[in-house]
Structures are given as structure tokens and as C-alpha cells.
Amino acid sequence: MQPTAPADHPLLILYPPAPILDDTTFLDPSPAFRQQVRRTLFGILGFIMLYLLLVGFGVALGYVCVLSTIMLVSLSINKFTLIIGLGLLTLGLMFLLFLVKFLFAVYKNQNTQRVEITTSDHPNLVAFIHKLADDVHAPKPHRIFLSPDVNACVFYNSSFWSLFIPVKKNLEIGLGLVNSLNMTEFKAVMAHEFGHFSQRSMKLGSYVYIVNRVIYNLVYDRDRWDALLEKWANSGGVWSIFAGLTQLLVNLVRRVLAKAYEWLNLRYMGLSREMEYQADLVAVSATGAEPVVTALRRIELGNAAYQQMLGNLNELIGESKIAENIYPLHSRTIQMLAAENKIELIHGLPVLTDELTRKMMSASRVNYQDQWSSHPGQAEREENIRTVPAPCNPDTTSPWLLFNKPDYWQKELTARLYAGVELENPTNKQRLTATDYATHVADQIKRDQLPELYNGFYDSRLLFHFDPKEVAQDHTEVFTQKTLFSDENLRLRKKLATIYEEQNVLEQIKSKQIQTRTFDFDGKKYDRREVDQVLAIIRPEMEALQAHFQKTEEDAFRLVYRKALQQGLADELIRRYELYFRLNEDRETYGQLLLVYSELLKNTHDALKDGGTKKRGMGRQIDEFNDKMQQAYRNSQTIDIPSQVGTLTFERGYAAHLCPDTLREIKSESFNWEDMVALYQQLEPMPNLAGQAQIAVLDELIRWQATLL
Incomplete structure (x- = not known):
């Protein structure tokens, strides 16, 4: 469908019409929305009361500090009383400043990759x-x-005074988003963003955001x-004691405020989810339901x-290849993902x-409402929706038609994306072509994919443990x-x-770790x-x-072993499997050692801090661990x-791969x-390094054994 321009916006030759709606009551706030509003209002009022109590305490503390200083000085004026008095006054003043410093803070939403556009740049887009x-x-x-990127949002700079003075809101449009949608879908996303701030949407979210920023400023x-x-505390002398206080x-x-932040933010998350629902419905009113979905x-x-x-x-940067325009490459990647998933x-x-x-959705039977989402x-x-x-009747044309000189802006944003990138060999800088990109991706797929004959049997997992020599003797x-790779x-x-x-x-x-009171499993609430x-x-x-896959892997090994026997490679097959299982055992060993040593190091630190000595029995633990x-x-x-x-080198051997220097003793x-x-610094990366070696050996093993089948 190719819509015509609205009479009041003659520039708009591409503006999908809104659906004809007889009933718009769906845009009214829902009962769930109203409930979240009440909870959030209660949270804001609770914070205000808490803050007023803190300010009252601060004023009282300041009054006590001033009164104490006057009393001290009235008793005796000397260097000691002046220092004490000054310390008390500074304590009271600094505490009050802490409580009110957020009044002067401005929170700027900055993104160096953004570029502002005007009506003269894109008259059709701005009119839209x-x-x-x-x-x-x-x-x-x-x-x-x-x-x-693939994003759209409304953003603004704010301060405490934004609670009382309306802020001017800006719109950000990601070109990756434009690249991913048709015209009606683009309109739906823009309508969703405006839905957060439309007359039918509550403004409470903005207030909670600002209050959250206030608490965050104070706490973090x-x-x-x-x-x-810190400068006061480092000044030394009696005066610095008051800095510690x-x-x-x-x-x-x-x-206290951290708990308040958590409490209020939990309510804000509930309101935010309801605001998303409402903004989606605003989008429905602008485009219909299916384009939003x-x-x-x-x-x-x-x-x-x-x-x-x-x-x-990022990988191609290592080859000094830089794209002039990433958006054709983005489209190419979308097409490749679609082909991979048969879309x-x-x-x-x-x-x-x-x-x-x-x-494509997760088949998990466990569902829960993430309170922090x-x-x-x-x-x-x-x-x-x-x-x-x-x-x-959606308009399937591209929203790029709204842009003047889209190629220019695609290249401009691409340049901003690469800003700050430093090439290892700048003199060898090359322009990345679509062919270069496609070749790189094809090579990567070839490198990452295991042979098709396995039908995904070995993909993205480790093997169950078995004794290859023992399994090889099974002549059933x-x-x-x-059957095996079915x-x-x-x-x-x-x-x-x-599972x-x-x-x-x-x-x-x-x-x-997941905070939820209830969850669903297989359709039943728990x-x-x-x-x-x-x-x-x-x-x-x-x-x-x-147990099934343990047996199936052993059966697969026996199948390969029979083939290896025929080709005189049975010993090599067993050697490769034994190497893999030894590396697996090594990785697990270092993982357990790291857990034990982390606890031992913590306990030793606690025993030694503040001039203490090793606790009884800790010396034995140190020796046993060593x-x-x-x-x-x-x-x-x-x-x-x-x-x-694979890509890993072990020129000095496997142990040197884990620890290049002499292993420390304690x-x-x-x-x-x-x-x-120093020993902890050596041990910490070992489980990961052992895992890298294990996966590399497994990958080579699985590919090699495919040549035997």
C-alpha cells in the first residue's frame, strides 16, 4: 500500500495511515497500571519522608556542633579548643552538604556516537x-x-529541579533500527516511544527516574x-579525626539510602513494565496490532x-580492514541469520x-516475573498488543525513503562507530568490501561448525567421561x-x-539471586x-x-574405534581421547583449588589485618594447600x-601454558x-587456560575422527 500525503503535512508522501478505531478506551490506564502508580507514589512519599528525617537529623547535628563549639570556646580559647570547634563545625557543614549536594548535580545523557539532524537535513523524516x-x-x-545501533529512545538531561521544571525531551533513532523494519513498523516504534510521554501516559515514570538519580547520587x-x-582526612592531626566521624x-x-533505592526501584520496575504495555497500545492506535508485533x-x-x-x-580490524558503510553488511548479516534459521x-x-x-523461543518450563526487569x-x-x-494494511516500503542522502548518513554514523579505533598497522589500512565481509563470515562459519555428519551431536558441549581403553574392549x-547421530x-x-x-x-x-515470590513450572504455579x-x-x-548420552557417546566411540582399527589409527584415537579427559580432569582440579585458595586467602587476610597473627591451624592449611x-x-x-x-600454541608445553613463570610456593x-x-595471581587464570586447551583438543579430536567415518 502506498499512502498519500496528509493535507496538513504536504511533505509526507510516506506516512502509513492509522487504523480506524471505534473504541479507544484501550488507551485508558489499566487497573494494573493504576496499582503500580499507587505503589510508586507510595514509594516516592516514603523516600521524601526518609529524606526529610535525614535533613532534620543533619540540621540537628549542625545545631549541636555549633552549640558545642560555642560552649568550648566560651570555656577556654586555645589552640586545642579552636581545633576541636573547627572540627565540629566542619563535620556539621560537610554532613549537610552531603545531604543537599544533589540539588546542584546535572545528569547528562551523552553519547558521542549521536549526530543531530534538522528539518533542512531530512524534511520528510522530521515531518513524519x-x-x-x-x-x-x-x-x-x-x-x-x-x-x-538498533535502538530508538526518548532521552533528556535532568536535575533535581526537573521535578518542578519540565525538561525538553530529545528523540534518538538508531540507523540499525531503520535497517531492520518496514515503514509501518518504523512508525509503530516511533509511536511507542512517544507513547511514554503522550497525554494518555502517566508522567510518574519521569519523577521516579529523577528521584532514583537523586538517591544514586547520594549513595554511589x-x-x-x-x-x-578525603583531603580533609589526609590532613592529619586532631582535626582529621572529625573527617573519620x-x-x-x-x-x-x-x-540506609541504598535500601531505599532498592525499595523504590523495585516499584519503579513494576511501573516501567506497565508503561511499556501502555506505550505498545499507543503504537497499536497508530499502526494496528500486527506491525507492532x-x-x-x-x-x-x-x-x-x-x-x-x-x-x-572487530575481528577484521585486526586485519586493518575498515568498513565505509556498515549497513549493507548489517542487512547481509540479517539475511544470513534468516538462512541459518530457515526464515x-x-x-x-x-x-x-x-x-x-x-x-525459536526457549522451551523452558520455568517461568517467572523478573521483578527487576x-x-x-x-x-x-x-x-x-x-x-x-x-x-x-502495512506499508512494506523501507523507512530509508524518509532520509535525504541515506548513504551519506550511513557512512557518517559508520565513521562515528569507528571513532577511536586504533589499527595495529595504520599504514596497511584497507577498505572492507561486502565480498571481504562475506568471505570472513563464511570462513568463520566453516571454522566454528563441526562436520554435518554429526547432526549437531557434539555441538557446544563437553563429553561425558569414560575410559576409552575399556570401552574399546566392548565387542557388542x-x-x-x-542411529547415533539421529x-x-x-x-x-x-x-x-x-533441563x-x-x-x-x-x-x-x-x-x-532471582528475586521472585512465585514461579510457574509446566503451567503450575509454585x-x-x-x-x-x-x-x-x-x-x-x-x-x-x-545416562542416555553417556551410553550414546561410548557407542559413538566404539563405532569410530572400529573404523580406526581398519585404518591403523586405533592407538591415535585412544591417545586423543585420553588427552582430552586428562585436560578435563586438570581443569576441574584447578577450579576446585581456586575455590579453596580463595577462601584460604580471605581467612588469612582477615587474621593478619590490623596487626593480627595467623590463627591456630591456618599454618597447617597453608602447607596442605601448597x-x-x-x-x-x-x-x-x-x-x-x-x-x-587449533589456534593455540604450546611450544613450551602445556604446564607453561598454564603458568609461564615458576610456580610460587607458600x-x-x-x-x-x-x-x-602472587600464587593467587598465578592460579586464578589456570582453570580458564586449562579449559581453552581442553576445548581446542576436543574440537580437533571431533573433526579428526570425522575423517575416519
Whole structure:
């Protein structure tokens, strides 16, 4: 559909019409929205009361300090009383300054990659934005900016006084977003952003944001006030004692305010989610329901492509190759992701149907409302959007048509993206072409993908442990390659990965790392205290699948071993598997040692601080750990690994890869704290380095054994 220009905006030749709606009551605040507003208002009032109490305490403290100074000086005027009096006055003044310093703070939303545009730059785009703002009853943006990424937002600079003086809001449009949507979807996203500030949206979110910034400034920001306090504390003498007292008081206040920040922010997150729902409905009123849904889906895929593209570009920087315009490369990456996931393309954009979206979503049976999330989940947003029967005939043309000289602006934002990048060899700087990019991605895919004959059987995982020599002696009938690497085993592999994910989420709920009172499992609601009950359900499933894949991996090894025997490579196959399992054991050993040593180091530090001595029994712990560490490293020195495995080099051997220098020893008899710290610095990267070697060996092993089949 090609819409005509509205009469009041003659520049608009591309402005998708809004749906005809008989009922717009869906734009009224929902009961859930009103409830969150009440909770947030209660939170703001609670903070105001707390702050007034703190100010009252500060004024009272200042009064006591002044009164005490007067009394001291009236009793006797000498150097000592003057210093004490000055210290008391400074304490009272500094504490009051701490409580009011946020009044003078300005919070600037800065992004060096933004570039401002004007009506003269893009008359059609600006007319589009202004018309849309009018349609959704939102104030027009004060200024409009472009940025490189897949994003759109309304932003503004603020201060405490923004609670009383309206701030001018700016609109940011990411060119990656423009690259990911059609015209109607672009209108939907812009309408969503304006929906946050339209007449039908509550302004409370802005107030909570500012109050949160006030608390954040008091609790977490370190500014000139803190520098002044530190300078005072370092001045020495009796006067500096009062700096310590001031710091003590301020730390107590900061702890109280940190709790208030958490309490208020939790309410703000609830309101923020409801505001997202309402802004989505504002977008529905501007474009209809389906374009809002498809925009959300395409943004998610467009952002994934953008992040993948940035990773590729970062690697190509190492080859001194710089893109002049990243947006054709972004489109190319979207198309490659679509091909990888068997997604149809229309007009160069992915068609993300309901069925396809369901397949791509996590199959986890554990669902919960993240209290700290500012946005609802995708499924919840789509359900909310589709409550409104608002059909439309979308305009599938590209929003790039709204831009004057889009190629120029794409290159300008690309240049800003590369700003600050330093090439290792600037004299060898090359222009990155689309062909270069495609070749790099193809090589990367070839490098990362395992042979197709495995059908994903070995993808992105480690092997279950078994004894290759023992399994090789099992002469029972072997399964065929087709049976072992079947679609059913691929399905079961994904199911096991999902169960691992479910277990991890449940453990986090249990430990309160995920803060939620209730959660759903397989459609049934549970209280947080019932996590163990659900874990008891999934553990037998997990153990059964683990046993299945343990057996299947052994069967796969036996199949390969039979082939290796025929080719005279059986010993080499066993050697490679044994090397992998030794590296796996080594990684686990160093991981356990790191956990133990971290605790030992902490306990030793606590015992030694403030001039203390080692606690009874700690010397024995130090000696025992040293013996285990030295033994582990001696074992590592016996591991024979090729000098080159994949991209990793082991010219000095595997042990030198883990620890290039001589391994430190720690002994209780000649105790030295610096040696303990130095050993920790050597041990800390070892589990990761051992893991890198293990994965490299596994990757080479799996690829090599494919040549035997």
C-alpha cells in the first residue's frame, strides 16, 4: 500500500495511515497500571519522608556542633579548643552538604556516537515525526539525533529541579533500527516511544527516574565532596579525626539510602513494565496490532545481527580492514541469520510468523516475573498488543525513503562507530568490501561448525567421561552412524540443555539471586519455598538423559574405534581421547583449588589485618594447600600435548601454558603474604587456560575422527 500525503503535512508522501478505531478506551490506564502508580507514589512519599528525617537529623547535628563549639570556646580559647570547634563545625557543614549536594548535580545523557539532524537535513523524516507526535497527542521532540545501533529512545538531561521544571525531551533513532523494519513498523516504534510521554501516559515514570538519580547520587556517585572529605582526612592531626566521624555518618546514611533505592526501584520496575504495555497500545492506535508485533520480532533479530556484525568487524580490524558503510553488511548479516534459521525473507526482511517464533523461543518450563526487569517478556507484550482488534494494511516500503542522502548518513554514523579505533598497522589500512565481509563470515562459519555428519551431536558441549581403553574392549554390536547421530538424539540433546537451564534458574530462585515470590513450572504455579519440590521432578529426567548420552557417546566411540582399527589409527584415537579427559580432569582440579585458595586467602587476610597473627591451624592449611597445588602442577607437567592445537600454541608445553613463570610456593614456616597473593595471581587464570586447551583438543579430536567415518 502506498499512502498519500496528509493535507496538513504536504511533505509526507510516506506516512502509513492509522487504523480506524471505534473504541479507544484501550488507551485508558489499566487497573494494573493504576496499582503500580499507587505503589510508586507510595514509594516516592516514603523516600521524601526518609529524606526529610535525614535533613532534620543533619540540621540537628549542625545545631549541636555549633552549640558545642560555642560552649568550648566560651570555656577556654586555645589552640586545642579552636581545633576541636573547627572540627565540629566542619563535620556539621560537610554532613549537610552531603545531604543537599544533589540539588546542584546535572545528569547528562551523552553519547558521542549521536549526530543531530534538522528539518533542512531530512524534511520528510522530521515531518513524519511531528505528524506522528500530533497523532498520539505527544509533545514534539526538542531535538532529533541519529545513532548507529538498533535502538530508538526518548532521552533528556535532568536535575533535581526537573521535578518542578519540565525538561525538553530529545528523540534518538538508531540507523540499525531503520535497517531492520518496514515503514509501518518504523512508525509503530516511533509511536511507542512517544507513547511514554503522550497525554494518555502517566508522567510518574519521569519523577521516579529523577528521584532514583537523586538517591544514586547520594549513595554511589563519588564527586568533589568525596574528594574534599578525603583531603580533609589526609590532613592529619586532631582535626582529621572529625573527617573519620563524618565518613562514618555518611556511610551509615548511604547504607540506609541504598535500601531505599532498592525499595523504590523495585516499584519503579513494576511501573516501567506497565508503561511499556501502555506505550505498545499507543503504537497499536497508530499502526494496528500486527506491525507492532512484527516490529518487536524484527528488532530482536536485527539487534542479534547487529551484535554479530560488530563482532565480525572487530575481528577484521585486526586485519586493518575498515568498513565505509556498515549497513549493507548489517542487512547481509540479517539475511544470513534468516538462512541459518530457515526464515523466509520478503523485501529483504525476515518473516517471523507465530509458529516460527514459538519454535525459536526457549522451551523452558520455568517461568517467572523478573521483578527487576524494566520490560515485560516478548510473549506478554504480544499478548497485550493483540487484545486490541486493530487491523491494518502495512506499508512494506523501507523507512530509508524518509532520509535525504541515506548513504551519506550511513557512512557518517559508520565513521562515528569507528571513532577511536586504533589499527595495529595504520599504514596497511584497507577498505572492507561486502565480498571481504562475506568471505570472513563464511570462513568463520566453516571454522566454528563441526562436520554435518554429526547432526549437531557434539555441538557446544563437553563429553561425558569414560575410559576409552575399556570401552574399546566392548565387542557388542555397534550402532550405525545414522542411529547415533539421529534427529531424535538432537532433540534429546536440546531437551537436556533446556533441563540444565531450568535447573540453573531454579537454583537461582532458591538462592534469591532471582528475586521472585512465585514461579510457574509446566503451567503450575509454585511458591519460591517449593523450589526443591520442582528440582525433585526434573532431576530424574536429567539423570536419565545424562545416562542416555553417556551410553550414546561410548557407542559413538566404539563405532569410530572400529573404523580406526581398519585404518591403523586405533592407538591415535585412544591417545586423543585420553588427552582430552586428562585436560578435563586438570581443569576441574584447578577450579576446585581456586575455590579453596580463595577462601584460604580471605581467612588469612582477615587474621593478619590490623596487626593480627595467623590463627591456630591456618599454618597447617597453608602447607596442605601448597602440597596439593604443587602436586597438581607436577601432574600438568606430565601432560603431553602437541605444540599446536587449533589456534593455540604450546611450544613450551602445556604446564607453561598454564603458568609461564615458576610456580610460587607458600610455606607456614617462612610465611610471606606477598607470596600468597602472587600464587593467587598465578592460579586464578589456570582453570580458564586449562579449559581453552581442553576445548581446542576436543574440537580437533571431533573433526579428526570425522575423517575416519
